[in-house]
Amino acid sequence: xxxxxxxxxxxxxxxxxxxxxxxxxxxxxxxxxxxxxxxxxxxxxxxxxxxxxxxxxxxxxxxxxxxxxxxxxxxxxxxxxxxxxxxxxxxxxxxxxxxxxxxxxxxxxxxxxxxxxxxxxxxxxxxxxxxxxxxxxxxxxxxxxxxxxxxxxxxxxxxxxxxxxxxxxxxxxxxxxxxxxxxxxxxxxxxxxxxxxxxxxxxxxxxxxxxxxxxxxxxxxxxxxxxxxxxxxxxxxxxxxxxxxxxxxxxxxxxxxxxxxxxxxxxxxxxxxxxxxxxxxxxxxxxxxxxxxxxxxxxxxxxxxxxxxxxxxxxxxxxxxxxxxxxxxxxxxxxxxxxxxxxxxxxxxxxxxxxxxxxxxxxxxxxxxxxxxxxxx
Amino acid sequence: xxxxxxxxxxxxxxxxxxxxxxxxxxxxxxxxxxxxxxxxxxxxxxxxxxxxxxxxxxxxxxxxxxxxxxxxxxxxxxxxxxxxxxxxxxxxxxxxxxxxxxxxxxxxxxxxxxxxxxxxxxxxxxxxxxxxxxxxxxxxxxxxxxxxxxxxxxxxxxxxxxxxxxxxxxxxxxxxxxxxxxxxxxxxxxxxxxxxxxxxxxxxxxxxxxxxxxxxxxxxxxxxxxxxxxxxxxxxxxxxxxxxxxxxxxxxxxxxxxxxxxxxxxxxxxxxxxxxxxxxxxxxxxxxxxxxxxxxxxxxxxxxxxxxxxxxxxxxxxxxxxxxxxxxxxxxxxxxxxxxxxxxxxxxxxxxxxxxxxxxxxxxxxxxxxxxxxxxx
Numbered sequence: 001x002x003x004x005x006x007x008x009x010x011x012x013x014x015x016x017x018x019x020x021x022x023x024x025x026x027x028x029x030x031x032x033x034x035x036x037x038x039x040x041x042x043x044x045x046x047x048x049x050x051x052x053x054x055x056x057x058x059x060x061x062x063x064x065x066x067x068x069x070x071x072x073x074x075x076x077x078x079x080x081x082x083x084x085x086x087x088x089x090x091x092x093x094x095x096x097x098x099x100x101x102x103x104x105x106x107x108x109x110x111x112x113x114x115x116x117x118x119x120x121x122x123x124x125x126x127x128x129x130x131x132x133x134x135x136x137x138x139x140x141x142x143x144x145x146x147x148x149x150x151x152x153x154x155x156x157x158x159x160x161x162x163x164x165x166x167x168x169x170x171x172x173x174x175x176x177x178x179x180x181x182x183x184x185x186x187x188x189x190x191x192x193x194x195x196x197x198x199x200x201x202x203x204x205x206x207x208x209x210x211x212x213x214x215x216x217x218x219x220x221x222x223x224x225x226x227x228x229x230x231x232x233x234x235x236x237x238x239x240x241x242x243x244x245x246x247x248x249x250x251x252x253x254x255x256x257x258x259x260x261x262x263x264x265x266x267x268x269x270x271x272x273x274x275x276x277x278x279x280x281x282x283x284x285x286x287x288x289x290x291x292x293x294x295x296x297x298x299x300x301x302x303x304x305x306x307x308x309x310x311x312x313x314x315x316x317x318x319x320x321x322x323x324x325x326x327x328x329x330x331x332x333x334x335x336x337x338x339x340x341x342x343x344x345x346x347x348x349x350x351x352x353x354x355x356x357x358x359x360x361x362x363x364x365x366x367x368x369x370x371x372x373x374x375x376x377x
Numbered sequence: 378x379x380x381x382x383x384x385x386x387x388x389x390x391x392x393x394x395x396x397x398x399x400x401x402x403x404x405x406x407x408x409x410x411x412x413x414x415x416x417x418x419x420x421x422x423x424x425x426x427x428x429x430x431x432x433x434x435x436x437x438x439x440x441x442x443x444x445x446x447x448x449x450x451x452x453x454x455x456x457x458x459x460x461x462x463x464x465x466x467x468x469x470x471x472x473x474x475x476x477x478x479x480x481x482x483x484x485x486x487x488x489x490x491x492x493x494x495x496x497x498x499x500x501x502x503x504x505x506x507x508x509x510x511x512x513x514x515x516x517x518x519x520x521x522x523x524x525x526x527x528x529x530x531x532x533x534x535x536x537x538x539x540x541x542x543x544x545x546x547x548x549x550x551x552x553x554x555x556x557x558x559x560x561x562x563x564x565x566x567x568x569x570x571x572x573x574x575x576x577x578x579x580x581x582x583x584x585x586x587x588x589x590x591x592x593x594x595x596x597x598x599x600x601x602x603x604x605x606x607x608x609x610x611x612x613x614x615x616x617x618x619x620x621x622x623x624x625x626x627x628x629x630x631x632x633x634x635x636x637x638x639x640x641x642x643x644x645x646x647x648x649x650x651x652x653x654x655x656x657x658x659x660x661x662x663x664x665x666x667x668x669x670x671x672x673x674x675x676x677x678x679x680x681x682x683x684x685x686x687x688x689x690x691x692x693x694x695x696x697x698x699x700x701x702x703x704x705x706x707x708x709x710x711x712x713x714x715x716x717x718x719x720x721x722x723x724x725x726x727x728x729x730x731x732x733x734x735x736x737x738x739x740x741x742x743x744x745x746x747x748x749x750x751x752x753x754x
Contacts, residue, residue, distance in 0.1 A: 030632040032632075125634075128632070129630075129632040129633065129634075186623065187623070188614060188617065188618055188623075189617040189618060189620075189621040189622060189623065189638065189639075189640040190609065190612075190614045190617045190618075192623070192638050192640050192641065193605075193608075193609045193617065193640050193641070193644055194609060196605075196638075196640070196641045196644060196645075197602060197605045197606050197609065197644065199634065200601070200602050200605060200644075200645070200648070201578060201581075201602045203634070204578075204581075204582065204598035204599060204601070204602055205581065206583060221577075221581035222581060224577070224581070225574060225577050225578045225581055225602065228570075228573075228574045228577060229574050229606060231570075232567065232570045232571060232574065235567075237565060237567045237697075237700070240565065240566040240567045240570065241565055241566060241567075243566075244566040245566060246563065246564070246565075246566065246569070246671070253506075253669055255407040255409075255505070255506040256506065257502075257576065257580070257661060257665065260668070260669075261566065261569050261573075261668065262566075263566040263569055263570050263573070264569065264570070264573045267570055267573060267574065267577075268573075268577070271577070284634060288634065291637070291638070292630055292637075294623070320614075320697070323614070
């Protein structure tokens with residue numbers, strides 16, 4: 001792993017783009033209308049005059065627009081700071097990197113915690129169900145607004161990778177290259193099952209109150225349980241063994257239901273901190289969007305159609321949440337459509353979290369890929 | 378899979394054995410005393426005069442004493458009915474099979490829902506933390522009570538397999554043969570993590586009320602969530618794909634948080650039915666006992682000691698909750714101690730549930746093993 005360098009991008013600030021003002025609301029996949037829509041986004045580096053050096057970085061489930069650099073007075077950098085910055089994989093000396101919080105999010109973009117203009121109160125469950133395609137169609141408005149006709153690259157891991165594939169399905173002519181990482185063309189029933197249990201944990205909490213909890217306490221216990229389940233799926237059996245084994249917090253078993261094992265303490269801590277920064281309804285909406293997502297078979301590139309997008313597909317051998325066979329299947333479909341595909345199944349023990357941690361391997365692959373793509377007319 | 382045959386054992390009835398009456402309470406591993414203790418148990422077949430044909434079948438986490446045959450007016454047979462009966466793997470024409478509900482359980486054995494003699498009210502969290510060894514020490518009292526000096530075999534899957542290994546560790550001279558199936562010498566941090574999330578889901582439910590909910594509603598929502606998590610871990614990615622794939626309950630996405638996918642409906646159903654038959658506090662106590670369990674290294678057979686117990690170790694290739702590498706490690710340790718071990722890693726797609734479903738393969742192995750063991754003096 002490369003060390004993150006606090007000086008690299010320095011202090012960054014989010015920006016906001018609002019569109020779909022009445023009467024031009026966005027018509028969603030469900031058929032419902034939504035507007036106005038605000039997307040929170042950040043940019044790093046400089047857009048060149050020809051506007052040909054733009055890279056769209058797309059975040060995973062619990063991510064946000066703050067992909068790199070530091071916010072004023074914050075200790076922690078953005079979620080992909082190891083990968084985005086001067087000299088890094090997404091080299092901000094060369095490229096203009098954009099990251100937006102997804103539609104439905106809770107970090108500055110319009111979502112269930114936003115004010116519903118029809119009522120003046122937060123949407124709650126009146127927020128319409130959104131899909132990954134709706135998220136991507138909103139991002140397209142932002143890219144149009146920035147005056148970019150074609151993205152040099154669209155890249156992201158996990159749910160970010162789903163958005164990458166949806167960009168290819170919706171706007172192939174706008175995507176010069178695509179880097180889907182640790183992702184899938186569609187959720188398997190096991191992936192849906194984990195999402196559904198998380199949703200049930202949230203909805204089982206009386207504080208959830210049918211989604212109407214704004215201004216009161218949010219369903220912290222239920223959301224914490226959901227997040228704990230998530231964390232198990234992000235790590236691998238092996239990485240948990242390496243990190244925790246059966247280490248105890250104290251010298252002996254407590255013979256109580258207090259925290260005995262370090263892994264228990266870790267999960268409780270992760271659950272408790274998550275609820276302070278994430279909205280429970282957004283948890284429901286975004287997991288649903290992932291479960292509905294499906295660009296399998298003909299849906300990513302229609303049969304008989306040839307597209308010019310170049311692909312770098314990355315997966316990780318120990319990732320059991322988005323197992324390598326799903327990336328393999330993606331590669332098979334893309335090659336059947338005669339797309340230009342490089343595929344790498346990285347030997348990592350970190351499980352799904354590897355897409356955030358295997359910086360060195362990813363950087364080498366991505367740097368080389370972007371140089372090649374940049375050199376093509 | 379063999380078909381279960383309703384006629385095979387016919388109607389069976391539980392029996393009850395009570396011991397550890399004041400002032401002879403059982404001293405638990407924690408150092409606390411517990412008594413009186415009742416174990417619910419069932420027996421199938423006939424104990425021979427020499428009392429040399431007794432097999433102790435041990436149940437998994439949510440099992441009970443009702444391993445085979447039918448209870449009066451019930452449609453469903455016991456949990457291992459496919460394996461226990463005339464002519465079956467555990468052939469009741471030859472063997473006398475005993476199954477007892479574990480200490481801490483909620484199906485007739487003393488557990489947190491039992492009356493605390495000190496207060497006249499259900500124990501709740503005043504029930505002491507118990508261990509797998511405490512369960513086995515209670516079973517030993519039952520076996521003594523039945524006048525059996527040596528068990529022909531001790532067999533069980535999952536937590537039943539842990540009890541098998543604990544029997545070997547505690548009373549090797551009483552165990553002529555042992556069949557630990559789909560189990561481990563100790564929980565990995567991932568296994569502890571899944572248990573801990575289940576416990577947190579129960580305890581997050583306000584109806585849990587610090588364990589004091591008897592006479593009121595039990596924490597059904599929290600317990601259902603815990604069970605849903607469990608069910609994901611009992612199946613494999615592949616068996617979920619085979620059973621559900623992405624099949625929808627209706628023709629199209631609902632664009633609501635109702636049940637869209639069949640797998641969601643299945644999990645909700647499994648959660649909802651579980652809470653009608655299982656006690657939430659027992660869920661906490663028994664998962665804790667599994668997490669504390671550890672017969673690794675020297676603990677199952679002390680270094681330098683030789684025991685006569687013969688082993689048949691069975692695991693399943695698609696079991697990711699108790700992965701084959703854990704059975705492999707068990708076999709390695711047993712062979713280091715020069716024990717007589719047969720090991721079979723069965724090629725199944727059913728995941729952990731395979732120990733209940735791969736009846737044909739298991740029956741062939743177990744029948745042959747028991748014949749061999751019976752013929753040895």
